[in-house]
Amino acid sequence: MQNLTETFYRQMQTIRRVEETLLKLFSQGKIRGTVHTCLGQEATAVGVINALDRQRDVIFSNHRAHGHFIAYGDDVAGLIAEVAGKSSGVCGGLGGTQHLHQRNFYTNGIQGGIVPVATGAAAAEKRKGSGAITVVFLGDGTMGEGVVYESFNIAALWNLPILFVVDNNQYAQTTPVIRAQAGRLQDRAVPFGIKTGVVAAEDYDVFSVYQAARRAVTYVRDQSAPYYLLLNSYRLGPHSKGDDHRDESEIARHWQNDPLARLAEQLPPARRQAIDAAIEQRLQTILTAIFAPASPLNAAH
Amino acid sequence: MQNLTETFYRQMQTIRRVEETLLKLFSQGKIRGTVHTCLGQEATAVGVINALDRQRDVIFSNHRAHGHFIAYGDDVAGLIAEVAGKSSGVCGGLGGTQHLHQRNFYTNGIQGGIVPVATGAAAAEKRKGSGAITVVFLGDGTMGEGVVYESFNIAALWNLPILFVVDNNQYAQTTPVIRAQAGRLQDRAVPFGIKTGVVAAEDYDVFSVYQAARRAVTYVRDQSAPYYLLLNSYRLGPHSKGDDHRDESEIARHWQNDPLARLAEQLPPARRQAIDAAIEQRLQTILTAIFAPASPLNAAH
Amino acid sequence: MPPRPLTYLAALQSALHAMMAEDERVIVLGEDILDPYGGAFKVTKGLSTAFPHRVWTTPISEAAIVGVANGLALRGMRPVAEIMFGDFITLAADQLINHAAKFRAMYNQQVSVPLTIRTPMGGGRGYGPTHSQSLEKLYLGVPHLHVVAPSLFHQPGELLRRAVLLDDDPVLFIEHKSLYPAPLPGPNDDFEISAIDDGTGYAAMRVRNAADGPPDALIITYGGLSLPLAETLRHLAREEVAALAYLPGSLHPLNLAPILADAARIGRVIIIEDGPEGFGWSPEAAVQIYDAVGPQLTAPIRRVAARADIIPAAQHLEAETLVTASKIEQAIWEVLFSA
Amino acid sequence: MPPRPLTYLAALQSALHAMMAEDERVIVLGEDILDPYGGAFKVTKGLSTAFPHRVWTTPISEAAIVGVANGLALRGMRPVAEIMFGDFITLAADQLINHAAKFRAMYNQQVSVPLTIRTPMGGGRGYGPTHSQSLEKLYLGVPHLHVVAPSLFHQPGELLRRAVLLDDDPVLFIEHKSLYPAPLPGPNDDFEISAIDDGTGYAAMRVRNAADGPPDALIITYGGLSLPLAETLRHLAREEVAALAYLPGSLHPLNLAPILADAARIGRVIIIEDGPEGFGWSPEAAVQIYDAVGPQLTAPIRRVAARADIIPAAQHLEAETLVTASKIEQAIWEVLFSA
Numbered sequence A, B: 001m002q003n004l005t006e007t008f009y010r011q012m013q014t015i016r017r018v019e020e021t022l023l024k025l026f027s028q029g030k031i032r033g034t035v036h037t038c039l040g041q042e043a044t045a046v047g048v049i050n051a052l053d054r055q056r057d058v059i060f061s062n063h064r065a066h067g068h069f070i071a072y073g074d075d076v077a078g079l080i081a082e083v084a085g086k087s088s089g090v091c092g093g094l095g096g097t098q099h100l101h102q103r104n105f106y107t108n109g110i111q112g113g114i115v116p117v118a119t120g121a122a123a124a125e126k127r128k129g130s131g132a133i134t135v136v137f138l139g140d141g142t143m144g145e146g147v148v149y150e151s152f153n154i155a156a157l158w159n160l161p162i163l164f165v166v167d168n169n170q171y172a173q174t175t176p177v178i179r180a181q182a183g184r185l186q187d188r189a190v191p192f193g194i195k196t197g198v199v200a201a202e203d204y205d206v207f208s209v210y211q212a213a214r215r216a217v218t219y220v221r222d223q224s225a226p227y228y229l230l231l232n233s234y235r236l237g238p239h240s241k242g243d244d245h246r247d248e249s250e251i252a253r254h255w256q257n258d259p260l261a262r263l264a265e266q267l268p269p270a271r272r273q274a275i276d277a278a279i280e281q282r283l284q285t286i287l288t289a290i291f292a293p294a295s296p297l298n299a300a301h
Numbered sequence C, D: 001m002p003p004r005p006l007t008y009l010a011a012l013q014s015a016l017h018a019m020m021a022e023d024e025r026v027i028v029l030g031e032d033i034l035d036p037y038g039g040a041f042k043v044t045k046g047l048s049t050a051f052p053h054r055v056w057t058t059p060i061s062e063a064a065i066v067g068v069a070n071g072l073a074l075r076g077m078r079p080v081a082e083i084m085f086g087d088f089i090t091l092a093a094d095q096l097i098n099h100a101a102k103f104r105a106m107y108n109q110q111v112s113v114p115l116t117i118r119t120p121m122g123g124g125r126g127y128g129p130t131h132s133q134s135l136e137k138l139y140l141g142v143p144h145l146h147v148v149a150p151s152l153f154h155q156p157g158e159l160l161r162r163a164v165l166l167d168d169d170p171v172l173f174i175e176h177k178s179l180y181p182a183p184l185p186g187p188n189d190d191f192e193i194s195a196i197d198d199g200t201g202y203a204a205m206r207v208r209n210a211a212d213g214p215p216d217a218l219i220i221t222y223g224g225l226s227l228p229l230a231e232t233l234r235h236l237a238r239e240e241v242a243a244l245a246y247l248p249g250s251l252h253p254l255n256l257a258p259i260l261a262d263a264a265r266i267g268r269v270i271i272i273e274d275g276p277e278g279f280g281w282s283p284e285a286a287v288q289i290y291d292a293v294g295p296q297l298t299a300p301i302r303r304v305a306a307r308a309d310i311i312p313a314a315q316h317l318e319a320e321t322l323v324t325a326s327k328i329e330q331a332i333w334e335v336l337f338s339a
């Protein structure tokens, strides 16, 4: 458990620091376009991805993918360079923050559109008999897209090994979930006969997510059947870049409960400082390589 | 009740005879294209439409709309002429069987696409304060289309006065419902918080449908909220025109249980014969007017 | 006369305010359009405060947004739906093509569908392949669907007003992202601007730069490219090259008849579009000219468009892909020195 | 050599059978495609019996059908998805444009999307406004999305084979409904047919009718119009009018370079397309010719297309709207007697 705590902390803290860095680079004008960070939701990325078999499983994500991407392959340099539009980015700077690909990891910037694609990937892996399962991450707001339900239906009909992870961070851009989603999100896959798991808001931390994801992954792999996992998190940062119209006291309250800070407290201070220092050092090295004027990684393309 | 039985019988028998006539005209080459008949499902049309206020309520239907159309406005001549491509058709022959419009009645040939349109109509009527409710008819197969769920969500979020009627006739074209719809159709609107009613297959007849529709309509109108009504019927005829690959004994078994024949038995034979004769006479007059070579209604356009 | 709005964005904003105040049938709907945010590009800013019952925020459901707007329009409202990024208009293709554009004709003129879909198109901001496209070409040539794109030289609010209040057919209304912050030129010494009635109901703009003499080149374009075009026209004037530009407000239907005589007289025509080269708007524009006055042209029509590729996120790659002021100017020079 | 398949439909059917037998990666999916029905137009007839594990019937979910096919393609399969009527391809616009066509380029060539979407287009059967359209124009000019439409003069099975097994980019494969029952002409005395390599990988067909002497007209068209065209060419031959026809298999990308010399020599060009007039395929085809050999043409290019309107259900109204053999022939005569 201590080992897992360290591992999870290192991954979550890496994600946190990378995204804070991206926001800073953005405000410095070193990157442009848009940046959606998962501050406060790192537990989703780390809890789910660590429940997978990184060698063979297939992952689809969305516009808010940095956490998933780092938890998957730990390619911090490739990510930052990509967001910065450098040739050393994982997609040569072509994709940018919303359009990432590496090995079995894929994202796109169209809400919901990747869900049937993931469903097809699950069908391909099943057909190949690879034993791989497919995971697709969605936000609460994305549950407004019809193609998600088309995918539920097909995944259930065909018994596809796919895990739908809905990260309900309570908002879609500026819209609170209550204004965009009728009824109960946790019931949305039920009428398709899809087994469902939930991590309640009060339970949301990396261990709860990890346990829930392990159960889900075991089910999906053993039964070759879909599973719907609803995680109730909270987005601590703005939707993207700057402006945030939410109630400040609401945000502050949630910062008090930051899952990463809570996890940090479970580590001996010295260990934690060592990990933090290593992450800072790594980040500095990467940033220097990417942004140092003379660096070959700094090639425009 | 006797009055209602007669009224319902007259409407259902009219629908049945019109559609049998259309199939015959098709096989005679007098109409072309396609014809989707609702043989066996007349109770859906008659039961639901009679629960509405025909003056103000708004109705959206689909490719299998003849029954709904006749139950709504009883315009047999306008329908047959339309299907036959005559200028006297309700849409001047432009729309044909799948694209009908009259007053507050609209259909289109794209599965599912009309459902958000109906949702918008419900929003318009609510905004206008007209007191009208909107009904939209869908088939079981159409529950595969994602936009249906987008519409559920919006209708529930906005408390729109709309009744979704799913007529589960057990097949979508050649595909049995079990092969196209995972889980339970009766649960599909539940996760959106939409109140749901069901008429089971063994209860399916015009009175059950009418009672269920009345309850639904009252709820929708009084609460200004959506309702989902699942009717489990059976399609006695082919999907369209000719070929039908279903098991013949299955079809024969359902003909034994034809809801229209069962209703007929509830009428005194003399009454029934009188109604039948009147329908035949009316149909003959209409057909003569439409297809007689010299008729002005026979104008190509 | 009210004071001229300062920017393209402000013109659209105040047109929406005015229309909602004037006509109860106007309903505005879309994702994240409520105050204080007021929409991703702020076009609906202030509306939900002023008209709380007629500004509806929606779930992320582009197909249903347009579908609902269709239903509103069929039942007597005049809906204005916003699609947050033009890239997502793909999701509403069926509602636009098989529903909005068909109802009136297939129901034999018994209904109308006075629907306006507003959406921002275009790149230049590093949003990457799925948030930077100019996808209007998908919807050009769909019978009964009007596609309108005000340029900087238009009064964008007036075009929007016509789409919403006066056009009884569905209108796809294209706003190029780069135009929002741009000040509308108004009367000034750089350009001689006149509005031409091309019969579509949406004025075409005829713009002369400030160089003397008969124009040496005719540039036909629309929408967002009016921004680099303005720059180019000013620059050409400084080089004493007289140029005429023509920017239809209505992309479809497209009627270039009013500019054919100029095309014939000038003989050198450049057609520029923001979308990827191949098919799309400029071939249609070009054939209208070739068919009518081809033999009078001095040189083949020169077309400039984006590269037929994804729009990269990286700034320098994006600039290589898209049409820029320097590419426009280079094309003009090449045409001027050809033949 | 295997015996030549009798009809266009049979050619497609046997190509699918052969590919599935040959390559385990081929998966066929779509609505109602299982035996005994075998699909609304029977193209998949027999497949589910022969390959029960690789022929998948789907719910009515066009977006997800194409989405699932995208995922299959990304993960190493070679999916062939059927959209029952081409009219419904609107529902898959986002999957085709923002997913299938983008993955390879935006992921910097690290993946490929060898996906084929087959769909029947076209009218003439009285199916009415939502089941009769030729909507391929929507997808022309989408970067990296190939649009292929075999004509009667092609070997449709070979084009399908190339799309499915050899093309690593997504292909929208258009089959005109009217062609299915048509026998493929094969070698015969009416036509001199040759296949031209236009660089797209999908042969263009060059067809001469049996009249002597240099051709008087060049007709450029594709797909389903090859049927009325064949009739027209035969008729012209009887009238001793020599005509050359050119039918690219690849609509997009479109490369008319191989026919430019003929266009210049003949001087009279007619371009015909099945979809509604305005934008679409024929303007692009026309500008390629105008740009290259405009001054050598005897007359403006004549374009023939359907009326820009819905396609009515009623037979006589439908015929008035769509392109017919007699409209084609009339256009040819007009061009021949012009100038």
Ligand SMILES: Cc1ncc(C[n+]2csc(CCOP(=O)(O)OP(=O)(O)O)c2C)c(N)n1
Binding pocket: A063, A064, A109, A110, A111, A112, A138, A139, A140, A141, A142, A143, A169, A171, A172, A173, A235, A239, C031, C060, C062, C084, C088, C091
């Ligand atoms: C089809 C589509 N519609 C709209 C958007 C614009 N958009 C990007 S993120 C977002 C909100 C998504 O909310 P949610 O699914 O809850 O994910 P979160 O951002 O909260 O992680 C929206 C509307 C988009 N990218 N794609």
Ligand SMILES: Cc1ncc(C[n+]2csc(CCOP(=O)(O)OP(=O)(O)O)c2C)c(N)n1
Binding pocket: B063, B064, B109, B110, B111, B112, B138, B139, B140, B141, B142, B143, B169, B171, B172, B173, B235, B239, D031, D060, D062, D084, D088, D091
């Ligand atoms: C979007 C779309 N996809 C496919 C079709 C072709 N189609 C017409 S009816 C039908 C079956 C519909 O089944 P269901 O919804 O159960 O209605 P039913 O025919 O049984 O009344 C299909 C696939 C269509 N018209 N529209």
Ligand SMILES: [Mg+2]
Binding pocket: A139, A140, A141, A167, A168, A169, A170, A171, A172, A173
């Ligand atoms: Mg969210």
Ligand SMILES: [Mg+2]
Binding pocket: B139, B140, B141, B167, B168, B169, B170, B171, B172, B173
């Ligand atoms: Mg059915």
